[in-house]
Amino acid sequence: MKYVLLIMLLMIGCSVSQSERAFFNGNCDRFFEDRHLTWNVxxxxxxxxxxxxxxxxxxxxxxxxxxxxxxxxxxxQRGHTFVPPEKSMPGAAGKEEWTFNALKKGTSVVVWEYGRPWAGGEKGEWSLTATIIVD
Known part of the structure; x- marks a missing residue:
């Protein structure tokens, strides 16, 4: 009887759907190859x-x-954080992370631009344009 109950619990646990997480990793090498990336998700x-x-x-x-x-x-958009480099070396690159939630069906475009934010600074040196399709 215990085994039947355990099997039933396992089957129920496996049938519960969980939300998924999609990832995009834009490391520096990708942007050195192509300064303006596009992505469909x-x-x-x-x-x-x-x-x-x-x-x-x-x-x-x-x-x-x-x-x-x-x-x-x-x-x-749920969050944005800076992740410092793994090795503490002067001038080493870190990462910035953004988290998002898909709310409803539809299509949206999301753009990130990398530049120097002050007046006269370079704008849009790198960019990522993502087309988000929620279905």
């Missing part, structure tokens, strides 16, 4: 998205704090 409502982009604040360059989301009713 397919999500379902309730899924989350993690975007990680190379960042080196010691050069004065940084990504815009908030991603430019065309339709915020489809995709919601």
């Amino acid at each position: 397919y999500l379902q409502p309730g899924d989350s998205l993690l975007v990680t982009l190379c960042s080196n604040a010691t050069t004065g360059f940084r990504w815009s704090e908030s991603a430019q989301i065309k339709d915020e009713s489809i995709l919601e």
